[in-house]
Amino acid sequence: MIRNYFKIAWRNLIKNKGFSAINIGGLSVGLTVSIIISIYVFNEYSYDNFHENYDKLYRVLRIGGINDDKYLIGVTSGPFGPALENDFSESIENTVRVMPNDGLVTYKNNSFYEKKVYLADSNFFEIFSFPLKEGVKESALEKPNSVVLTQEMAAKYFGDEDPMGKTLQLDDNFELTVTGIMEDLPTNSHLDFDFIVPIAIIKNYEWFNDWWNNSMLTYALIDSRKEAKYVESNLTGFMDKYFAEDFKKNDSRIDLTLQPFSEVYFNNKVRYDRITTGDNTVVKMFLIIAIFILLIASINFTNLTTARSNRRAREIGVRKVLGAIRSKLIWQFFVESLLLTSISILIAIVLVLSILPIFNSYFDLQLSINFLMPKVILMLVAFLLIVTLIAGSYPALLLSSFRPVKVLKSSLSKSSSSIFIRKGLVVFQFSVSFFLIAGTLLISNQLDFMQSKDKGFDDESVVLVRMNNSDIQRNAIAFKNRLKAEPNIISLTTTSGAPGGFHDTYSHTVEQVDGSIRLRTVFADVDYTKTFGLQIVSGRDFSKDFGTDETHAVLINETSAKNLGWTNEEAIGKNIVNTMIEGYGTRKVVGVVKDYHFSSLKDKIDPLIITADPFSWLLAIKVNAANIKQAIAQIETQWKIIAPNYPFEYTFLDTNLDKLYKKEQQESQLFIIFSILSILIACLGSFALAAYSAEERTKEVGVRKILGSSVFAIFLLLTKDFVKIVFLAIVITSPFAYYFMNKWLQNFAYQVGVNTSIFITAAFVTVFMVLVTVSWQSIKASRNNPIDSLRYE
Amino acid sequence: MLLEIKDLFKWVNSGGNRIFLLNDIELTINEGDFISIMGPSGSGKTTLLNIIGMLDDFNEGEYNFLNEPVHTLKEKYRANLYKEYIGFVFQSYHLIDELTVYENIETPLLYKNYKSSERKSLVADMLDRFNIVGKKDLFPSQLSGGQQQIVGIARALISNPKLILADEPTGNLNSKQGEEIMNLFKQLNNDGVTIIQVTHSEKNATYGSRIINLLDGMIV
Numbered sequence A: 001m002i003r004n005y006f007k008i009a010w011r012n013l014i015k016n017k018g019f020s021a022i023n024i025g026g027l028s029v030g031l032t033v034s035i036i037i038s039i040y041v042f043n044e045y046s047y048d049n050f051h052e053n054y055d056k057l058y059r060v061l062r063i064g065g066i067n068d069d070k071y072l073i074g075v076t077s078g079p080f081g082p083a084l085e086n087d088f089s090e091s092i093e094n095t096v097r098v099m100p101n102d103g104l105v106t107y108k109n110n111s112f113y114e115k116k117v118y119l120a121d122s123n124f125f126e127i128f129s130f131p132l133k134e135g136v137k138e139s140a141l142e143k144p145n146s147v148v149l150t151q152e153m154a155a156k157y158f159g160d161e162d163p164m165g166k167t168l169q170l171d172d173n174f175e176l177t178v179t180g181i182m183e184d185l186p187t188n189s190h191l192d193f194d195f196i197v198p199i200a201i202i203k204n205y206e207w208f209n210d211w212w213n214n215s216m217l218t219y220a221l222i223d224s225r226k227e228a229k230y231v232e233s234n235l236t237g238f239m240d241k242y243f244a245e246d247f248k249k250n251d252s253r254i255d256l257t258l259q260p261f262s263e264v265y266f267n268n269k270v271r272y273d274r275i276t277t278g279d280n281t282v283v284k285m286f287l288i289i290a291i292f293i294l295l296i297a298s299i300n301f302t303n304l305t306t307a308r309s310n311r312r313a314r315e316i317g318v319r320k321v322l323g324a325i326r327s328k329l330i331w332q333f334f335v336e337s338l339l340l341t342s343i344s345i346l347i348a349i350v351l352v353l354s355i356l357p358i359f360n361s362y363f364d365l366q367l368s369i370n371f372l373m374p375k376v377i378l379m380l381v382a383f384l385l386i387v388t389l390i391a392g393s394y395p396a397l398l399l400s401s402f403r404p405v406k407v408l409k410s411s412l413s414k415s416s417s418s419i420f421i422r423k424g425l426v427v428f429q430f431s432v433s434f435f436l437i438a439g440t441l442l443i444s445n446q447l448d449f450m451q452s453k454d455k456g457f458d459d460e461s462v463v464l465v466r467m468n469n470s471d472i473q474r475n476a477i478a479f480k481n482r483l484k485a486e487p488n489i490i491s492l493t494t495t496s497g498a499p500g501g502f503h504d505t506y507s508h509t510v511e512q513v514d515g516s517i518r519l520r521t522v523f524a525d526v527d528y529t530k531t532f533g534l535q536i537v538s539g540r541d542f543s544k545d546f547g548t549d550e551t552h553a554v555l556i557n558e559t560s561a562k563n564l565g566w567t568n569e570e571a572i573g574k575n576i577v578n579t580m581i582e583g584y585g586t587r588k589v590v591g592v593v594k595d596y597h598f599s600s601l602k603d604k605i606d607p608l609i610i611t612a613d614p615f616s617w618l619l620a621i622k623v624n625a626a627n628i629k630q631a632i633a634q635i636e637t638q639w640k641i642i643a644p645n646y647p648f649e650y651t652f653l654d655t656n657l658d659k660l661y662k663k664e665q666q667e668s669q670l671f672i673i674f675s676i677l678s679i680l681i682a683c684l685g686s687f688a689l690a691a692y693s694a695e696e697r698t699k700e701v702g703v704r705k706i707l708g709s710s711v712f713a714i715f716l717l718l719t720k721d722f723v724k725i726v727f728l729a730i731v732i733t734s735p736f737a738y739y740f741m742n743k744w745l746q747n748f749a750y751q752v753g754v755n756t757s758i759f760i761t762a763a764f765v766t767v768f769m770v771l772v773t774v775s776w777q778s779i780k781a782s783r784n785n786p787i788d789s790l791r792y793e
Numbered sequence B: 001m002l003l004e005i006k007d008l009f010k011w012v013n014s015g016g017n018r019i020f021l022l023n024d025i026e027l028t029i030n031e032g033d034f035i036s037i038m039g040p041s042g043s044g045k046t047t048l049l050n051i052i053g054m055l056d057d058f059n060e061g062e063y064n065f066l067n068e069p070v071h072t073l074k075e076k077y078r079a080n081l082y083k084e085y086i087g088f089v090f091q092s093y094h095l096i097d098e099l100t101v102y103e104n105i106e107t108p109l110l111y112k113n114y115k116s117s118e119r120k121s122l123v124a125d126m127l128d129r130f131n132i133v134g135k136k137d138l139f140p141s142q143l144s145g146g147q148q149q150i151v152g153i154a155r156a157l158i159s160n161p162k163l164i165l166a167d168e169p170t171g172n173l174n175s176k177q178g179e180e181i182m183n184l185f186k187q188l189n190n191d192g193v194t195i196i197q198v199t200h201s202e203k204n205a206t207y208g209s210r211i212i213n214l215l216d217g218m219i220v
């Protein structure tokens, strides 16, 4: 029987080539999108789950705040791990500290500045499951001067040599012996590193044992949820024990919390940690898009099948007369959709295999799929069954319900319920398309808005150079003076963080203000405002002329002044103390800078204090825009004179700032692709439906023309229905779109706003697309010679 | 007695008026009968045949088939009944275009869950009996009308029915082809199959043993 079903299904498929092509085309594109998105979603949700201790691991987070806003901080300091282990020895089995870092790595004559050098406790490889190809996980990090590196790095430095036992130099102070080679990291790890060096090498630095020096990630291994809860409930006491004095001094407290390992990847709101994070909302959004695109393609099948149902009606009647019971007919139709879906899946697999590499390189992802893995096969079977059911159910139920007495008569009256459902489904298709188009427009509007909005500072032709080695640091002043003498360099400043970069938060006490206030900070040279083109709204800029600015002056931004209850003028001359930095002394506000966006436009502007303090290692150099190349050559020349052994590296401020929106940019590109695909698939369906309806109405059109109707009137007659449907879709969808758009915009502190032009443009695009597809058929039908169409009757 | 119809009415309501399609039909058919139903166009012949074939409902009256009261049976049971005992032959053949001659004949067996080997031998017998072995792999569109009707009859006979219902089986055929079909029916009837045919042709009606004349839904 089943074989017979397949035979008939196959013959039907071959016989109706156009119908099959449209269905298979739509479904295979829909399935391709869905499979790719599924791979992406699987990958996102599989983050870190390769660790054997996945369920037992927690990251220690601090809860900090800018005044009343609480937020989580990913980094902790050296003493936390051992103290936790000690105070909760019953519950915490183990802790491991990981410090993401960078450094200059040298082997013989080869030096590279490596961005992913992690320092970690010696139990790193026991707690985390990063398999070693060579070396012993228990002892690889036992000796302080050892290093474990990835296979890729081993090849980079040692080529064909055996790396084990060789010596690498890190910066200029550490000689490290290679004690292990790791397999390359899985792509789904939130820890992303090339080298692991025992943290013991820095144990003797004073800062390492300072509770406030937060520069590392601390993880705790706890056997059960219950124990973790117990630890968590006692963390307030733990903090009081070690911080009581500081809390009093700063008049603010910090708390600790445990973050289950499974939440690390998706919590991208945690600050200051340099780990890979993902956005669960985006993942869910793409999942929904995949479902919708698949639905649109399935609807094409449903609609085309039911639209053609009277061609099958006679066959169904005959089969029933020959003894077919309904369930057998339902099976037969399901087999037909199963066959079609199977072919589409095979095509989709080929498409996925050929598109995935392009997709990966374009979006900087490392997705892969092995179609032989049981999990993947299961997924494909699931897709097959789901699509078959969704696409095939209604046609199977409708067609199998035909009564032989009715359908065996020559003319079949059209069932109005099936037409109604068909129209409803088309409304749904265009609703989704319209929604996606409108969403695409909104996202790109918001991106344009953020990137073109006046940030309040000048990011053009600013070169950033990290003074990342002791040679350059020792001679920083000489280096700066040499650069200042260069003709193409307009201004330069050291800074703790460039706009868009790192701005730490500290507690401050302020004269005449009760309690303490948390402020974002910049520590920079006196040329800071000049280099970034910041505006002073009251008071004065830093100046060398006063001699004491580097020890006694600060600038604040307008938000700080406002938060402290001052006007910009009142702020001048007020005393401020950073209570967390020893020897900060009491400083005076000498000026107020106009608010500028020192962090992403996704965030609102925080209160900021700029302290004149020349000991930071990031150098921002404003160069002559007309001669950027020469300017960089000049900087490099000076670098080579002062630090000849170190590679010179630089970035541009504006490109760094663009990277802040890279994720949104990628999302918007994906959105564009998906909305184009969705509307194409929907239009494909309408194209076929229009063809059927034109065909069904051939006789009517012929009669109308003989009665004197114009070509245009006929065109309207045939096109009207589709246009109505699209307008209905737009009207129904607009409120939802409006709601979700506003919701999405909540992610941004500065929003472009949902304006009507988005809806009008989206509506125009949707209607236009539909008109183009449908007109093709309508024009053809309306220009037919009526005699031709009537002759066959 | 094969079937018995008593006081049967079928009507449709149109604009408040009740239009009778069949009006007080009284009919008994015995096994081995060869009945011809005649009457002008629109007199209700097809309607009556469909009711006898259990494809259509009626509004009032009784219909007993092999002593089963059809009018009280559930749809599914009724389907089983006609599947078992009745074969249909149509004016426009109603072969399934996507199936070959062989497969068309085989289809009723599929729906009656015959085993593959049984199907093979039954279809082979049937092809033999009607001399169409050579045509078994052709599709309906590749056959002449008469050949198609022969396949239609073969298909109706494959499950060995007691009753053949034929609605104008020769209506689309030329006189020579029609004669061939009628001879076939005669022969089947001699073999014991009960046949009810609808026909417009006096000549064809003479093949049967009894003629029922319909006029405006009534037997006259």
Ligand SMILES: Nc1ncnc2c1ncn2[C@@H]1O[C@H](COP(=O)(O)OP(=O)(O)OP(=O)(O)O)[C@@H](O)[C@H]1O
Residues within 6 Å of the ligand: B012, B021, B039, B040, B041, B042, B043, B044, B045, B046, B047, B048
């Ligand atoms: N569902 C229905 N609703 C209304 N009238 C119907 C319906 N079905 C059949 N009729 C009417 O019933 C009458 C009998 O139809 P039927 O098909 O039985 O005629 P017939 O004798 O087979 O005619 P012909 O020789 O043309 O095939 C016709 O007038 C037809 O219009």
Ligand SMILES: [Mg+2]
Residues within 6 Å of the ligand: B045, B046, B047, B167
């Ligand atoms: Mg008739």
